[in-house]
Amino acid sequence: MFDAWCLEGHASSYPVRSATLRRGHYLPPPRSPKKRSAQNIALDKTGKIPYIGASPSRRSPMRTLILFTIILLLTVPAQAQWPTSIRENLPVEVDTAENGRFPATLPLSQDRTLIVYYAGPTLQGNFYQILDRYGNPAFPQPQSLAPAGWDPYTYHAQIAPDGKGGALAAWYQSENGQTIGMHAQRLDSLGNRLWGEAGVHFSNYKPTNGHFGVCTDGLGGCWVAHAHDPSFSSSNVYLQHVSAEGQLPWGMEGVVACSLSLTQRYPVIAPDSAGGCIVAWEDWRPPYTSTGSTFINRFSRQGRPLWGQNGLHVSDGSTTYRTLLADGRGGAILHIGGSYLGNWAHRYDAQGHHLWQRYQVSYNYDAEMIAGEPGFFYTLYANNSSFYAQRIDLQGNRYWPTPGSTQGVRLGQVAGSAAMDHNCVYRYPYLYALCEYTVPPQLLMTYLYAQKLNAQGQLLWGPNGSLMYQDLNDFSGMTSLTGAVDGRGGLVGVWEWKPYSGNRDIWAKRVNADGSLGGPVSAASAADGGEAGFVTPQAVTLSVSPNPFNPSTALSYKLQAASHVSFRVYDTAGREVRTLVNGWREAGWHEVTFDGSDLPSGIYFVRLSAGGNTAVQKLVLLK
Numbered sequence: 001m002f003d004a005w006c007l008e009g010h011a012s013s014y015p016v017r018s019a020t021l022r023r024g025h026y027l028p029p030p031r032s033p034k035k036r037s038a039q040n041i042a043l044d045k046t047g048k049i050p051y052i053g054a055s056p057s058r059r060s061p062m063r064t065l066i067l068f069t070i071i072l073l074l075t076v077p078a079q080a081q082w083p084t085s086i087r088e089n090l091p092v093e094v095d096t097a098e099n100g101r102f103p104a105t106l107p108l109s110q111d112r113t114l115i116v117y118y119a120g121p122t123l124q125g126n127f128y129q130i131l132d133r134y135g136n137p138a139f140p141q142p143q144s145l146a147p148a149g150w151d152p153y154t155y156h157a158q159i160a161p162d163g164k165g166g167a168l169a170a171w172y173q174s175e176n177g178q179t180i181g182m183h184a185q186r187l188d189s190l191g192n193r194l195w196g197e198a199g200v201h202f203s204n205y206k207p208t209n210g211h212f213g214v215c216t217d218g219l220g221g222c223w224v225a226h227a228h229d230p231s232f233s234s235s236n237v238y239l240q241h242v243s244a245e246g247q248l249p250w251g252m253e254g255v256v257a258c259s260l261s262l263t264q265r266y267p268v269i270a271p272d273s274a275g276g277c278i279v280a281w282e283d284w285r286p287p288y289t290s291t292g293s294t295f296i297n298r299f300s301r302q303g304r305p306l307w308g309q310n311g312l313h314v315s316d317g318s319t320t321y322r323t324l325l326a327d328g329r330g331g332a333i334l335h336i337g338g339s340y341l342g343n344w345a346h347r348y349d350a351q352g353h354h355l356w357q358r359y360q361v362s363y364n365y366d367a368e369m370i371a372g373e374p375g376f377f378y379t380l381y382a383n384n385s386s387f388y389a390q391r392i393d394l395q396g397n398r399y400w401p402t403p404g405s406t407q408g409v410r411l412g413q414v415a416g417s418a419a420m421d422h423n424c425v426y427r428y429p430y431l432y433a434l435c436e437y438t439v440p441p442q443l444l445m446t447y448l449y450a451q452k453l454n455a456q457g458q459l460l461w462g463p464n465g466s467l468m469y470q471d472l473n474d475f476s477g478m479t480s481l482t483g484a485v486d487g488r489g490g491l492v493g494v495w496e497w498k499p500y501s502g503n504r505d506i507w508a509k510r511v512n513a514d515g516s517l518g519g520p521v522s523a524a525s526a527a528d529g530g531e532a533g534f535v536t537p538q539a540v541t542l543s544v545s546p547n548p549f550n551p552s553t554a555l556s557y558k559l560q561a562a563s564h565v566s567f568r569v570y571d572t573a574g575r576e577v578r579t580l581v582n583g584w585r586e587a588g589w590h591e592v593t594f595d596g597s598d599l600p601s602g603i604y605f606v607r608l609s610a611g612g613n614t615a616v617q618k619l620v621l622l623k
Contacts, residue, residue, distance in 0.1 A: 082519035148197035220244030292318030307352035338365035412464030489513030516609035563611035
């Protein structure tokens with residue numbers, strides 16, 4: 001958690017955690033609270049700041065600039081900043097007394113990211129934090145989703161956008177808890193709890209096998225599909241609607257989505273773009289009592305089934321793997337399978353007509369499917385020690401790497417590695433992916449890469465992507481990868497780190513739109529010349545000559561290995577004034593010229609980011 005930023009005396013409904021950190025954590029360097037401000041500098045009789053080290057008659061423009069810069073540095077507030085080293089991460093939940101589990105993310109307005117996660121065993125609840133574009137937390141302590149509804153038998157939450165700029169969360173508490181069953185909460189874009197301090201309790205039963213689905217109703221409320229067994233003989237699928245105000249128009253248990261005898265379970269849900277929803281589930285009704293099957297149905301806003309009383313048969317066979325996606329036209333795309341030989345996609349229109357089915361749209365049980373630009377969707381999956389992505393239109397046509405291909409475009413490969421966890425998100429016009437590689441056997445390395453693709457399937461962050469993090473794989477690893485893309489095109493990756501022993505952590509890292517690590521440069525970090533904790537000496541070498549200069553200077557830099565290079569110039573307010581380099585460069589020395597002919601005299605900062613490392617140099621333009 002963000003103990004480094006905790007405010008003294010902050011009221012909290014749960015215990016305050018210590019700031020004990022483990023390997024791989026980053027905290028902003030401490031700054032003295034007694035730094036001098038501009039008001040501490042004595043004024044002369046005219047009310048002006050006196051010149052230091054020379055009389056006014058002998059002062060030089062250079063000394064004037066230096067004094068101005070000193071005053072500016074003294075008045076800049078402290079700010080957090082996203083780490084730029086591949087060995088450092090921003091801590092979200094790192095208390096040694098707690099397990100940080102199952103993070104989930106959503107983008108918010110103003111380039112902010114919502115993170116929801118579970119913490120236990122002491123706290124045993126779901127918490128959230130909001131990070132701004134610089135990596136600063138919105139709250140001095142992570143907030144509980146339901147501080148007045150705390151229960152020691154709470155399980156982790158699922159989240160979804162509420163369609164109004166905020167978020168929806170749903171979770172359950174087991175039969176040993178105080179408030180058994182399903183619960184929900186709604187957050188606005190600032191993180192305020194809209195459904196009370198206890199949330200909304202909308203079912204007295206926990207879901208069968210802990211499986212349920214949640215999505216927006218498009219008006220600020222949510223749909224939840226879950227299966228439970230009131231009679232303890234066979235489970236049925238139930239559908240619940242929680243309105244934007246947190247009311248239950250269908251009562252405590254909602255409506256039965258499928259009430260046939262024998263078992264229905266593992267529901268998935270998606271909005272239908274008309275105020276209703278579409279639900280798919282595993283079904284063991286006759287004649288599928290020995291093999292199982294998948295069924296699907298659409299429901300109106302009033303909960304009325306639209307594709308038959310008990311749904312439509314999709315396919316035979318039992319599988320716990322299925323994902324559902326609204327097609328934006330009242331229908332849906334159902335992604336099912338879980339086989340290394342290939343998975344299926346089925347599309348249904350708004351009337352329940354089966355339009356098509358496609359085989360090998362993805363591979364393996366943990367494949368993902370997400371919505372893309374209008375008329376397209378994407379899949380991401382691991383196959384043969386690599387990660388692949390596919391672009392598919394609403395007619396079922398595949399595009400990557402070439403039209404009609406069933407393989408997909410490879411996102412990268414680490415020699416001798418195994419493809420592990422992954423996550424993908426889309427923000428027009430790009431697909432973003434987080435990919436974990438582990439080099440077997442144990443005690444070697446684990447790598448986390450981020451990749452960005454355009455509609456043509458081109459890899460925009462290099463052949464393997466941008467390396468976000470690497471660490472020794474001492475029987476450790478990462479899981480629950482999740483990402484969110486902000487309005488600047490930056491990807492915020494969040495994951496759960498599971499060590500060989502001890503509690504798990506939740507970490508975060510940001511990749512800029514150009515593939516470099518870090519975030520926007522705040523006025524504070526620009527004036528400081530960057531946070532010293534970010535710079536890895538000898539990883540990148542940067543020199544400037546001449547400096548001071550008028551009107552141009554040569555900037556030379558050396559790369560230890562080929563990588564994506566971001567080379568930008570900022571003024572003392574943190575505004576970017578020039579992009580010198582933004583692209584792939586080979587290892588070795590390179591030189592670029594900065595021409596300040598169109599800029600006023602003053603202090604500037606050049607920031608070089610390459611291969612997960614950063615160097616910052618002060619420039620003085622003296623005309």
